[in-house]
Amino acid sequence: MSEFSYMETVLSINNISKHYQSVTALNNVSLSIPKGSVFGILGPNGSGKTTLMSIILDILKSNTGNYSWFGKPNDSSQRKRIGALLETPNFYHYLSGENNLKITQAISGRGNAKDIEEVLSAVNLSERKKSKFSTYSLGMKQRLAIGAALLGNPEVLLLDEPTNGLDPVGIAEIRTLIQTLAKQGFTIIISSHLLDEIEKICTHVAILKKGVLLTSGTVNEVLRNEDIVEISAANLSELKNCIVEMGNYLSIKEEPNLLQVHFPSGSADLEAINQFCFSKGITLNLLLNKRKSLETKFFELTND
Amino acid sequence: MLLLLKIEWLKIKRYRAFWWMLAIILLSYPGINTGFYFIYKNITKGKDMANQLAKTFLGNPFSFPETWHTTAYFSSHFIFLPAILVIMLVTNEYSFKTNRQNIIDGWSRTEFISSKLIDVIIVSFIVTLVEIGVAIGFGFNTDAENWNKCLEQLYYIPLFYFQTFAQLSIAFILGYFIKKAFMALGIFLFYYLIVENILVGYLTVKNIPIARFLPFEVSDKILVSPAFVGNFGADAKTKYEAALQIVPEQILFTLIMTTLIWGVCYKVHQKRDIL
Secondary structure, rough: OOOOOOOOEEEEEEEEEEOOOOOOEEEEEEEEEEOEEHHHHHOOOOOOOOHHHHHHOOOOOOOEEEEEOOOOOOOOHHHHHHHEOOOEEEEEEEEOOHHHHHHHHHHOOOOOOOHHHHHHHOOOOOOHHEEHHHHHHHHHHHHHHHHHHHOOOEEEEEEEOOOOOHHHHHHHHHHHHHHHHHOOEEEEEOOOOEEEEEEEHHOEEEEEOOEEEEEEEEEEHHOEEEEEEEEEOOHHHHHHHHHHHHOOOOEEOOOOEEEEEEEEEEOOOHHHHHHHHHOOOOOOOEEEEEEEHHHHHHHHHHHO | OOOHHHHHHHOOOOOOHHHHHHHHHHHHHHHHHHHHHHHHHHHHHHOOOHHHHHHHHHHHOOOOOHHHHHHHHHHHOOHHHHHHHHHHHHHHHHHHHHHHHHHHHOHHHHHHHHHHHHHHHHHHHHHHHHHHHHHHHHHHHHHHHHHHOOOOOOOHHHHHHHHHHHHHHHHHHHHHHHHHHHHHHHHHHHHHHHHHOOOOOHHOOOOOOOOOHHHHHHHHHHOOOOOOOOOOOOOHHHHHHHHHHOOHHHHHHHHHEEEEEEEHHHHHHHHHHOO
């Protein structure tokens, strides 16, 4: 049982489907997002990530199913507790960054004039706060949208591709910011193509493909359907024979200087492997229990 | 409602195009009426019999209390100017995708449409204020002796407001469904200036009595042509009185049409995907 299992559910999605004429954008998707989690929603282009996020923000209407925020009936007051960046930064082009945030503040009721200054500073836009939104670069627009989402410390942050348009420094800053917010107890729902980013910051993931939810759970649960042990010795072919003799493995993959041995989930015993190899006269120079990368898992699940 | 008003003010107050358009309206309405006033002056300024007859027949339609009616009638023909404002305010939300962001930030779908209803109410109110200023200006400047009658026929002010609101609601629904400013404005102008005039003419000639239910004609008939405008025939008085007689019905039909417009917008916005 994960540390989040007993926690309050922030968002509950039940059997949501969305069709566009003959295209099924989402097919019977159900998810629960625990409070305090950093929940990554992954999937290739067209998998339904943004459609799902749009539905839970009441931008799109689902054909079937329902959702509830904070365990309450769905209405606009729940959305005021959520800071969201969906697809593109949407602001009034003729207004300055600061004046746009005043509108966000007035609609959401989150924050005050001081908070607006603070978020502008947090996203490095203080110097350009009086400039019109239309004069901002793509990265600045994205940062303003993140600032708007952060305004007034919402209980939940929903970020759809938050690093779009940002340079490497900006991406690193957003990652640090999300990690900081997660430590402060914010619930963060995030979609991104950058699997490495997601793996670094998420506690939970859900993987979508063509509108179908393939898997969801804590990162450890999702990645832990088999154990991978990296192993190496002076003579790799002898080592391979030894592992074959030992048995109980799923597959052995030969890498340039090591073997990658896949075991059924929870069955890899490094001590036993070491002992067995030693008893066969093989001295190991590498023995490492390696978690499968999210990227590997993602491609396994999403490749046809 | 006050919060919605405050938020719409935040959107508008630094929107230069809005203020430029408003300045154009501020200049146009007195300009339009001044044009018609000079036509009137030209007809009545001569000393010969025809001019004096015209003066006796027309009176001074720009003095109190007729100025309320006359200026309201002429001003109402230029509804396409505030219509540009309304169309801009609704289509901007689509071009900036702020129609989505407002919902994401916490507005309900009903609040979004209500905010646009407030825009139309405000624009109609501003236009009516301009019209009141124009009427007072002409009343005092063309015949100051009649100022004691300035409180007569004041009902033309709410009638003008209602007609403006009804016709701007048509501009709104076009902007709401078409989403593109130029296309919505083009269709508005094409229908308002050409299509409906042809339809009214055709239906009148063919004696098919449904012209008064057409979208603009229904509210146009709230402000009947002043007695001196184009009614010089033998049946002028009868026609004028007939036009006056149907005003209450036209108010009711306009109310129904306007309620339908907003009802459709509220209903559709509840159900549709916000793209």
